Structure formats: structure tokens, C-alpha cells
Amino acid sequence: MKNGSIKNTEFSVSDECTTQERDIISRYWELDNTVFVNKPSIIAKEFNFKTYQIPAIAAKHAIMKLYFDCKSCHNEDVIEVKSQVAYLRNIKKKHNCKSCEEEIKVNERIRRERIQKLRYETELKHKELLTEEINKTLEKGIINESWKLLDNEQFNFLLKICMINNRNKIFSQVFNDDFNRGWQITNSLEKLNLVYIERKRDKSVKDFHFSEELLPILQNNHLNYEPTVENEKRFEWDRLSMRLKKNYSTNEFDPLYSGIATFKEDVVLKAYTKHVYSVWPKENGNIWISITPIEDIVTVTNEPIENEPRHIQEIIKSMFKNPLN
Numbered sequence: 001m002k003n004g005s006i007k008n009t010e011f012s013v014s015d016e017c018t019t020q021e022r023d024i025i026s027r028y029w030e031l032d033n034t035v036f037v038n039k040p041s042i043i044a045k046e047f048n049f050k051t052y053q054i055p056a057i058a059a060k061h062a063i064m065k066l067y068f069d070c071k072s073c074h075n076e077d078v079i080e081v082k083s084q085v086a087y088l089r090n091i092k093k094k095h096n097c098k099s100c101e102e103e104i105k106v107n108e109r110i111r112r113e114r115i116q117k118l119r120y121e122t123e124l125k126h127k128e129l130l131t132e133e134i135n136k137t138l139e140k141g142i143i144n145e146s147w148k149l150l151d152n153e154q155f156n157f158l159l160k161i162c163m164i165n166n167r168n169k170i171f172s173q174v175f176n177d178d179f180n181r182g183w184q185i186t187n188s189l190e191k192l193n194l195v196y197i198e199r200k201r202d203k204s205v206k207d208f209h210f211s212e213e214l215l216p217i218l219q220n221n222h223l224n225y226e227p228t229v230e231n232e233k234r235f236e237w238d239r240l241s242m243r244l245k246k247n248y249s250t251n252e253f254d255p256l257y258s259g260i261a262t263f264k265e266d267v268v269l270k271a272y273t274k275h276v277y278s279v280w281p282k283e284n285g286n287i288w289i290s291i292t293p294i295e296d297i298v299t300v301t302n303e304p305i306e307n308e309p310r311h312i313q314e315i316i317k318s319m320f321k322n323p324l325n
């Protein structure tokens with residue numbers, strides 16, 4: 001009985017069993033030091049039984065008591081086992097007595113509850129701090145009236161995601177077609193404190209947050225806004241901007257750029273309206289084309305046309321500097 005704390009054993013067989021059962025049990029519990037001499041399958045063959053019947057007979061009529069000194073308080077206690085497996089599992093271990101075991105369990109429960117409480121409090125504190133940070137950040141966007149700095153596309157994009165105000169729907173309805181473009185706009189909105197992006201540990205998006213004051217402001221400032229429509233409303237855009245894919249065909253009659261485009265909204269370019277058109281080179285020989293009503297660029301940046309005619313040129317120039325505007 002090396003390594004274990006068992007100092008004594010006591011084996012007893014019930015008086016109610018038959019002679020054959022008694023024989024089976026004595027074969028089953030035959031020990032050479034702490035090793036069982038007979039496997040149940042061997043005994044079963046010998047007595048013409050099924051293997052599973054042997055441990056069942058033993059468990060029904062015999063008990064092995066293992067006496068030990070508790071490894072914590074050193075008081076004596078006993079474990080009762082009824083099978084070879086249970087015996088082997090317990091014989092070489094050091095044991096705690098029942099009251100020490102109970103105490104350990106209670107302490108463990110208290111410890112776990114304390115950790116849980118601490119974790120909960122930390123989480124709560126974290127949530128509070130996060131909410132504070134979100135509110136502070138978004139408040140800046142409102143105080144600075146940052147929406148006035150947006151171009152038409154950014155403004156409409158913000159209005160859309162603010163109306164949807166649901167992470168999954170924003171991804172499926174707004175980011176779906178041009179993910180990179182969506183992120184470019186979102187990043188500039190985040191810099192202007194118009195949206196707060198809550199992230200998970202792996203940096204993926206947990207949620208989008210907007211100031212409660214933002215949506216009414218955007219709705220009041222949106223030229224074509226129709227307040228009766230639902231979130232799923234189809235937006236009508238008055239500007240066209242898209243990537244044109246370079247056609248690498250060597251046939252001289254093929255178009256320089258060709259591909260298939262899908263638009264997220266109806267695009268309406270109004271007749272007799274001045275539009276700025278611009279084309280920027282992009283990677284892999286592709287180009288980015290944008291057609292925007294002059295009036296929109298000017299209105300969104302809050303510059304009246306008639307008073308400051310020179311500004312129009314400047315605004316348009318500054319738009320040209322940023323090819324993805």
C-alpha cells in the first residue's frame with residue numbers, strides 16, 4: 001500500500017449468499033498485495049457465468065472497508081468499496097475524511113462564488129467605463145456638429161447606419177456590396193466621433209453606437225429625407241461613384257474598362273443639374289469614377305453658392321484630393 005494513506009482493510013461477505021456465490025466472491029477479491037489475482041472474465045468462464053454477472057454478485061454480497069488517516073486532519077475514516085475498480089482507484093490515493101472533504105467543497109464553492117462576483121463586478125465596471133467613453137466620444141461629435149463636415153456620400157451612409165442601428169443589419173444591408181468602401185467611410189465617421197465602434201478582443205466589431213441626438217439631426221439635415229418610410233426604405237442617391245475594372249484584353253476593339261456593377265440604391269442624376277465628374281486611378285489599373293451634383297457638395301459643406309462663389313472651386317478641389325469621397 002505504498003503512496004496511499006490506507007492503513008488497514010476489512011473484508012466482509014453477507015451471510016445470505018450461496019456457497020457458489022461465496023466462492024465467486026472469494027475468487028473475485030483474491031489479492032496478491034494490492035493486485036487482483038483473477039479477472040471477472042476468468043471467474044465467469046470457470047463458473048459458467050457471463051462476465052458482467054461476476055462484479056454484480058460481488059457488489060451485492062461483499063464489502064471491502066479501507067481505513068485511512070485523513071491527509072488533512074489525520075483523523076481516522078473509512079471508505080467502503082464494492083468492486084475491483086473502486087478498490088484500485090482508492091487504494092493508492094491519500095484521502096481526506098468526510099468532514100475535511102465537506103469543508104474543502106464548501107471552501108471551493110466560496111472561492112468560486114468570490115471569483116464569479118469579482119468577475120461580475122469587473123465586467124460591470126468595464127461596462128460603465130465603456131458607456132462613459134462611448135457617451136463622451138459621441139457627445140464630441142454632436143458638440144462639434146461634425147456631420148457638417150461630411151460629403152453627401154458619407155452623410156447618407158451615416159444616416160443609413162444610424163437608422164438601421166443594428167450591427168448585423170448594418171453589415172448585411174450597408175457593407176454588403178462594397179465592404180472596403182463601407183469601412184473607409186465608417187473610419188472617417190469614427191474619426192469625427194459620429195459613430196463609436198465597440199470591438200471585441202479580436203478587433204472584430206461587437207456593435208455600432210450612435211448618439212441618441214444624432215438621428216433627428218441627420219433627418220432634419222437630409223435634403224431628400226422622407227420621414228414616413230421604414231428602415232428598409234430604398235435610398236435614392238443623386239451621385240454615382242464606382243470602381244471600373246481594367247480590361248486586360250489585347251483586342252483593340254474591346255472596351256478599356258468593363259464589368260458588372262450592382263447598386264445599393266436607385267441613382268438619379270437630375271437633368272439640367274451641374275455635376276462634377278472625376279476619375280481617379282486605382283490599383284491594378286482600375287479606376288474610380290464619381291459623378292456628383294455640385295449643389296450637393298456645396299450644401300453639405302454648408303457653403304452658400306451665391307455668397308461665396310470662390311468656395312465652390314475650393315470645395316470641389318478638396319473633393320478631388322480625396323478620390324474616395
Ligand SMILES: [Zn+2]
Pocket residue numbers: 070071072073074075096097098099100101
Ligand atoms: Zn480530516
